Amino acid sequence: MRIAADIGGTFTDVVSLDESTGELAYGKSLSTPGELTRGVMVGVESLPNPLADTSLFIHGSTVVINAILERKGARTALITTKGFADVYEIGRINRPESFNPRFRKHRPLIPRDMVFELDERVQADGTIRVPFDTEEAEALSREVVAKGAEAVAVLFLHSYAYPVHEQLMVEILRRANPQLFVTASHELSREYREYERTSTTAANAYVGPVVSSYLDQLDRGLRLEKFGGTLLIMQSNGGLSDVEMARRQCVQMMESGPAGGVIGAMAICEQLGIDSAVAFDMGGTSAKACVIQRGEPGVSADYFVGGYNEGLAIRIPVLDIVEVGMGGGSIAWLDDVGGLHVGPRSAGALPGPVCYGRGGSMPTITDANLLLGRIDALAFHGGNIPLDVQAARLAFEEQLNRPLGVSAHRAATGMLEVATSEMANAVRGVTLNRGLDPRDFTMIAFGGGGPLHGAAVARQLRIKRIVVPPAPGHFSAVGMLMADWRRDRVRTVFATLDQLEMAELEAAFGELERLGEAELSTSTAEPMAVVSERSADMRYAGQEHSVTVRVPSDLMLSGVGARAAIKQLFDMMHDRRYGHSAKEEPAQIVSIRVSTIGRLRKRMSRELATGRETPADESRVGERIVTFWDEEQLTAPVYERSGLLAGNVIRGPAVVQEPASTTPIARDEVVRVGLHGELVLAIGEE
Amino acid sequence: MTTLNTARMAAGRREADAFTSEVIRSAMVAISSEMKTNLMRTAYNTVIYEAEDFTVGIFDEHGNTVSIGLGLPMFIRGLSDAVKAKLNHWGREDIHPGDILLTNDPAVMGSHLNHMIFTLPVFNEGELLAFVSSMAHWQDIGGQLGGATRDLFTEGLQVPFVKIFKRGVQDAELTDMIRANIRIPERMMGDMRAQIAAIRTGDHRVSDVLQRYGNELFRSSLAILYEQSEATARQAVSEIPDGVYQAESFMDDDGVVVGRRIPIRVEVTVRGDDMTIDLSGCSPQVAGYFNSGPTAGRSAAEVAFKFLTSPTLLPINEGSFRPLKIVLPPGRIVSATKPAAVRMWMTVPMTVVDTIFKALATACPKRVIAGHHADLALVHVYGIDPVTGHSTIFREPGMSGLSGGGWGALADRDGQSATVCLNDGDTHNTPVEAAEAKTPFVILRRALRRDSGGPGRFRGGLGVVQETRMLVPGRLESRVERTQCAPWGLAGGGDGAPNRVAVVRCDGQKERDRGTGKIPLTDLEVEEGYTIETGGGGGFGSPFEREPASVLSDVLAGYVSLEAAEQEYGVVLHSGEQSLEVDAEATAARRKEERVGA
DSSP states (O other): OEEEEEEOSSEEEEEEEETTTTEEEEEEEEOOGGGHHHHHHHHHHTSSSOGGGOSEEEEEOSHHHHHHHTTOOOOEEEEEETTOTTHHHHTTOOOSSTTOTTOOOOOOSSOGGGEEEESOEEOTTSOEEEOOOHHHHHHHHHHHHHTTOSEEEEEOTTTTTOTHHHHHHHHHHHHHOTTSEEEEHHHHOBOSOHHHHHHHHHHHHHHHHHHHHHHHHHHHHHHHTTOOSEEEEEOTTSOEEEHHHHHHSGGGGTTHHHHHHHHHHHHHHHHHTOSEEEEEEEOSSOEEEEEEETTEEOEESOEEETOTTTOEEEOSOEEOEEEESOSTTEEEEEOTTSOEEEEEEEOTTTTOOGGGTSSOOSOBHHHHHHHTTSSOTTTGGGGTSOOOHHHHHHHHIIIIIHHHTOOHHHHHHHHHHHHHHHHHHHHHHHTGGGTOOGGGOEEEEETTTHHHHHHHHHHHTTOOEEEEOSSGGGHHHHHHTTOOEEEEEEEEEEEEGGGOOHHHHHHHHHHHHHHHHHHHHTOSSOOSEEEEEEEEEEEETTOSOOEEEEEOGGGGGGOTTHHHHHHHHHHHHHHHHHSOOOTTSOEEEEEEEEEEEEEOOOOOOOOOOBOOSSOOGGGEEEEEEEEOTTSOEEEEEEEEGGGOOBTOEEESSEEEEETTEEEEEOTTEEEEEOTTSOEEEEETOO | OTTTSOSTTTTTOOSOOHHHHHHHHHHHHHHHHHHHHHHHHHOOSHHHHTTOOEEEEEEETTSOEEEEEESOGGGTTHHHHHHHHHHHHHOGGGOOTTOEEEEOOHHHHSSOTTEEEEEEEEEETTEEEEEEEEEEEOSOOSSOOSSOOOBGGGGOOOOOSEEEEETTEEOHHHHHHHHTTSSSHHHHHHHHHHHHHHHHHHHHHHHHHHHHHOHHHHHHHHHHHHHHHHHHHHHHHHTSOSEEEEEEEEESOOSSSTTOOEEEEEEEEEETTEEEEEOTTSOBOOSSSOOOOHHHHHHHHHHHHHHHHOTTOSSOOGGGGTTEEEEOOTTBTTSOOTTBOOTTTTHHHHHHHHHHHHHTTTTOTTTOOOOOOOSOOOEEEEEEOTTTOOEEESSOGGGOOOOOBOOOOBTTBOOOSSBOOTTOSSOOOOOHHHHHHHSSEEEEEEEEOTTOSOOSSBOOOOOEEEEEEESSOEEEEEEEOOSSSOOOOBTTOOOOOOOEEEEEOTTSOEEEOSSOEEEEEEEEOTTOEEEEEOOOOOOBSOGGGSOHHHHHHHHHHTSSOHHHHHHHHOOOEEEOSSSEEEOHHHHHHHHHHHHHHO
């Protein structure tokens, strides 16, 4: 038995997989922000199998991101090179909101009076300009503790290449204060750029003590319920880590929830042999998109917690997800001069859409879907939440139809038109804006709203195929069950390719691989195979930005021609991503990267029984008038997803509904049910 | 494809409604943003993709702004003016599908010759519906390298209105003519391709929208968008009391006649929901390179107006500026006529914007912001690269050499520290680790400049101090401005410290500027270098009204010194049990005494 538990903003989803039968079971509980692990335990109790039978428990949590956004971390100190105490506060000086007098910079997690300088300095080439003074460092260590620090971040300039001074400082701090949470920048990232490294290290120290006690609590809770298996933690890179690693590298947990959905989408791609896909996840407050190509998700080097404009830079590998503030709870509203907007204001889970009858009064996307017959008032969440159509209609009448002078039908379709356009921008953000043409992509649509809106969004980008996986509302947790153990390492080397000895490069890669494999060998996960993936961040001489190029591991062994081969891979990658390359210009390797992956044994969900092309009569539960993406109102048969069998074909107009979502099928669309219960919707077939 | 992209959705609707116009709005913002990404991805030179010295945009059939993607905030007006001038030059009938219209004339877009502007008309069903355009800073446009320029001819190649592509075919002779006049033409041609790729992307996407919605629905949606933006701006203006408001400030000098001040005077008139900004009182154009064309003066007025009326509303469009009238006769420093030198065109307009805020400080204190450091504060270092042996600019503006400085306080909030000046937007500094890896120098200190923020009830942001030492011999040149006219406070707030630059010799001796931040080419030995100190922002409100607790936390953080706390803020601090504490009695006495004294 395996269990995955994913804490989201509103709900905590749990999924169990019976490895002998492939049976999946789902549970849900309300997230409990003050005491996150309680939601997990409540969710687990709702599952059919006891924890005692569970060999692997996978967990994704918002604990890190909450602690940072709510500023509820530890009292933290920063120790840095003399002359550079303000690097953290100065940041990168950019002003994204160019006309806003009220723009704000990022707000450091460590106040300036908790930033300390040590008189030491290493130059870019490794020359020691000011040597490390042990006595001064010891005095500083005492001062930091006297100031009440519970955690300490250490960053010295050029430590990505020459970490010795950081190592000395950390040793002094840890020896004198075993209980202190200490992080040095080189332990988290060996990549140049001091502000980004400082910000990452500071965040890690800031959440360190919180994460430690959280993990203790979770572990204790699980053991109390007789859990005797392995606990692994979901990270932002889409891989799993041991609890011990999660304690030291806390920031890696930052975006674990969204990562689960993308990993699930990757598994679907593998199952169905899809080369290029975009994972499209629409929930209550936001919609997210991420690209998967040849089995790998897009990874971004630029992550900001709290958003780009005012957020803090965190330099860890994070799946390249573009998000827009558009979800089922997004509200339509008019500004002071009567301009219409949809989102990013959201009714959230409470009070929620008007039709929930929990006090919501502003028209939401969910209300519009209800008025257009796209969701069923009586079958929402399996009928557990009866929806109030009348209340929704009244809210539209008062707040949109009358002030804007449009029909009730137009107000609802208009809202969806705006929402579609905005969500299409998220998909554009990960495809066209990255030099990828989405036309040949398949969309994997999940989250409660993904299946409802996926096809309309796909049409804007000329995507012709959409896959709706089983249980789209639990997909992030399901995805976590498909993840592997993973650790990414980076090291800045600043080498000119023409002058670099290939043996030296091989040795550098080899060292990172050994570190990764050594770490994996002590892991509690029991991988069936170990894979190391090499890549290099490269640029043309004179450029600042680099692109990451995959370097096949067997390339070095060939020796002769390796340099030219790397250059060629880089030229090709540059051309693909940026539309041009400069074959005659010399290239540099800025950093090298190694990902160590421990492949875990996996078992896909059970196969569905195969039926005929025409769905069984019992699966057809009624019909209703539905408005589709083109505003056409048609009488559509309604199918219950649980009654469908593999091989069933449904031609639009029709609707497939299930407890947490609905898939409308327009007139020129066809759905085929796959072997594992996935709905494969083709656009442009009548 | 037609089944996927049919206009069925819009069929049957002739008039745009609120929803259609909102979809068009969101599409236009997304398209200009995609054009921006496209240009940044494909550009060759760092000034474009690091310093974001470019602007792309979509314009209606009359050349009015529909949406622009920044880039460079101070270029808010430049593209639209250039498109209108092109339309006027050729006329609708002489602009054909596939034509790419080019110019870099400062008389029509206000800035310097490096700003090459490419424009592509967008047609649907044979009708000219829109333009897409891109401006980008070419690293070289010919002309004199470094030093002081005195006219446009010394500054490089002037490209009048030309069609670089005629009906989709590139003009090879014209292209050769341009190539022959610039250094490193391969790079520049790369940038040209990037600019053209960006506007072609814009053309495809706008055409897509036109096919989906049709020409009339597109036009009527734009009309609604303009009206909404106009209504928002008018509402904001109507909240400002009627009146005539004036202010003045000055620049250090024009870089040629060093030490002779340049006056900047503005007059703002508010009547109901209309505003007039009159820049007639600004200095006549100057002999040096700090002039700019009339579009730059108008841009300064529009940037100020945008800050005042609809700071976060997107897209930036024509409607937003309808309530604004600009008076700007030719021949002023921000409306210079040919052949005035304009290489540092971006400097003076920033001070013009701040001076407009200063004029309106009493009229609408909640909308304005106190003065900021208002300069790029660039120091150029030249030397021989020890690796390549070539003479090189060690730090060019693109990479980026910017330190950022203090921004002014608001009526209810402290100013931001260490942020790029008004001319720039999403522009970054260069990390110490990146700069030192590329360049043979060492940076000894990069820090916030204590006591540089103007004191006030709300304090101005802090400037930055950076100390740099050479590891090989080199030469230095500086064009730092606003070293004399400090960033001013408002409503009783104090001034921030002005910009400052000094050469540092081996013995630690500093050679300070003498009333100017302009340092002509100066030799530097190993371990010699320079210190640049950028200005702080002005304060807002009397510093004697600042919460003593805020002053205490500023002192603890090191933003304000103990002495300044007492002298500037009248807050007396003494050592408490754990750390410093406010001496409430002494503070009250000190503040009372100051009031009586005043």
